[in-house]
Amino acid sequence: MESDPSIRQAGALSGPCSRWPAEHGETIRQIIERAGNKWAVLVVSSLQGGPLRYTDLLHSIPGLSQRMLTHTLHQLRRDGLITRTAYPEVPPRVVYALTDLGTTLLIAITTLIDWAGTHHDEIQDNRTRFDTAEAIT
Amino acid sequence: MESDPSIRQAGALSGPCSRWPAEHGETIRQIIERAGNKWAVLVVSSLQGGPLRYTDLLHSIPGLSQRMLTHTLHQLRRDGLITRTAYPEVPPRVVYALTDLGTTLLIAITTLIDWAGTHHDEIQDNRTRFDTAEAIT
DNA sequence: CTGTATCCACGGCGATACTG
DNA sequence: CAGTATCGCCGTGGATACAG
Numbered sequence: 001m002e003s004d005p006s007i008r009q010a011g012a013l014s015g016p017c018s019r020w021p022a023e024h025g026e027t028i029r030q031i032i033e034r035a036g037n038k039w040a041v042l043v044v045s046s047l048q049g050g051p052l053r054y055t056d057l058l059h060s061i062p063g064l065s066q067r068m069l070t071h072t073l074h075q076l077r078r079d080g081l082i083t084r085t086a087y088p089e090v091p092p093r094v095v096y097a098l099t100d101l102g103t104t105l106l107i108a109i110t111t112l113i114d115w116a117g118t119h120h121d122e123i124q125d126n127r128t129r130f131d132t133a134e135a136i137t
Numbered sequence: 138m139e140s141d142p143s144i145r146q147a148g149a150l151s152g153p154c155s156r157w158p159a160e161h162g163e164t165i166r167q168i169i170e171r172a173g174n175k176w177a178v179l180v181v182s183s184l185q186g187g188p189l190r191y192t193d194l195l196h197s198i199p200g201l202s203q204r205m206l207t208h209t210l211h212q213l214r215r216d217g218l219i220t221r222t223a224y225p226e227v228p229p230r231v232v233y234a235l236t237d238l239g240t241t242l243l244i245a246i247t248t249l250i251d252w253a254g255t256h257h258d259e260i261q262d263n264r265t266r267f268d269t270a271e272a273i274t
Numbered sequence: 275c276t277g278t279a280t281c282c283a284c285g286g287c288g289a290t291a292c293t294g
Numbered sequence: 295c296a297g298t299a300t301c302g303c304c305g306t307g308g309a310t311a312c313a314g
Contacts, residue, residue, distance in 0.1 A: 027261060029175060031253035032246075036173005038166060039307095054276055065308055070277060080263030091275045092314085101256060101263075108252040115245040116168035119238060124164055126217030126238075176287095191296055202288050207297060228295045229294085 034079065035109055039064060039072045044098065044106050045113075047082065051097035081105055171216065172246055176201060176209045181235065181243050182250075184219065188234035218242055 034040050042061050046052065052060070058069055073096060076082045081102035087093045098106065171177050179198050183189060189197070195206055210233060213219045218239035224230045235243065 027257050028250060028253040031257070031260065032178060032249060033173055033175060035249055035253075036170055038170060041169060063308095066277075067279095067309085068307060071307085078264055078267045079260050080267070086276090092277090094276060101259060104256070105252065108249050111248045112169060112172055112245050113165065115242065116165040116172075119241070120164050120168070122238060123168065123216050127215055130215045130217070200288095203297075204289085204299095205287065208287090223296090229297090231296060 034075065035105070035112075037072070039068050040076060041109060043069070043072050043076065044081065044102060044109065047096060047098045047102070048106055051085075051095045054094050054096070057096065076102070168216075171212065172242070172249075174209070176205050177213060178246060180206070180209050180213065181218065181239060181246065184233060184235045184239070185243055188222075188232045191231050191233070194233065213239070 039061075042064070043057060046057060046060050054069070054073075057073075058064060058066065061069075073082065073084070077084055079101075080099055083097050083099055085095045085097070087095075176198075179201070180194060183194060183197050191206070191210075194210075195201060195203065198206075210219065210221070214221055216238075217236055220234050220236055222232045222234070224232075
């Protein structure tokens with residue numbers, strides 16, 4: 001089993017950052033991190049087109065391991081972003097789908113993806129220039 | 138469409154996810170991860186109010202170590218999200234500020250933060266319920 | 275098919291000490 | 295003040311094997 005990242009170093013971030021809504025700083029940070037999690041984002045966006053089965057998800061996301069899929073699904077389910085429906089059949093069939101909440105998150109994430117797409121070239125260019133300038137130094 | 142070539146590469150994640158604009162998958166993933174990086178988000182949002190010096194940043198973000206601040210500033214600067222201005226004085230004075238690009242990212246990120254703020258309670262509730270149900274099982 | 279458990283390598287990150 | 299360098303812990307996540 002893997003320890004939940006929410007149990008990280010209690011001492012450090014006890015005080016919420018003053019820039020965000022302070023009351024919920026802790027949870028909000030966790031949510032932001034979830035949204036920044038590669039696998040979580042990929043799973044959610046894979047479910048955009050409709051419900052999918054475990055194996056379908058596994059194969060629709062290149063590089064995703066069973067371990068991480070299971071872990072990610074667990075997290076997302078815990079947050080109420082997706083639902084799990086198991087049919088008592090043989091062989092077993094389990095279907096995952098976005099909840100309404102999950103859908104709204106997807107929309108928010110899409111904003112970011114759009115931003116990334118829009119500024120992709122600019123950033124790529126910045127990096128190249130930065131690295132070049134650094135190499136001279 | 139069945140894609141089942143030998144997917145055994147580790148870490149690399151060579152194949153972009155089909156759900157996003159494929160051409161830029163690599164970079165976009167990195168950008169998303171940057172946006173999900175705790176320190177990067179905090180630094181950027183700390184600069185929202187205007188330029189700040191190294192030490193100011195260090196003190197305005199609880200839990201942030203010198204190492205991580207330096208590292209994060211380096212990253213953000215490389216992407217062209219912030220600028221660094223050093224004044225040749227004694228003692229040295231260095232000021233960091235958001236670029237226009239950085240400002241647009243902040244706006245995109247703010248969307249996410251707002252989402253997090255809006256659904257904070259709902260998620261908290263979901264988690265509690267999920268953990269409770271699990272404990273019974 | 276749908277997971278769960280174990281092993282382990284790699285990297286993130288905090289702590290600390292030192293330089294210009 | 296504004297970094298850089300080094301060390302060490304431990305979380306992350308891939309590979310693999312096993313179970314329901």
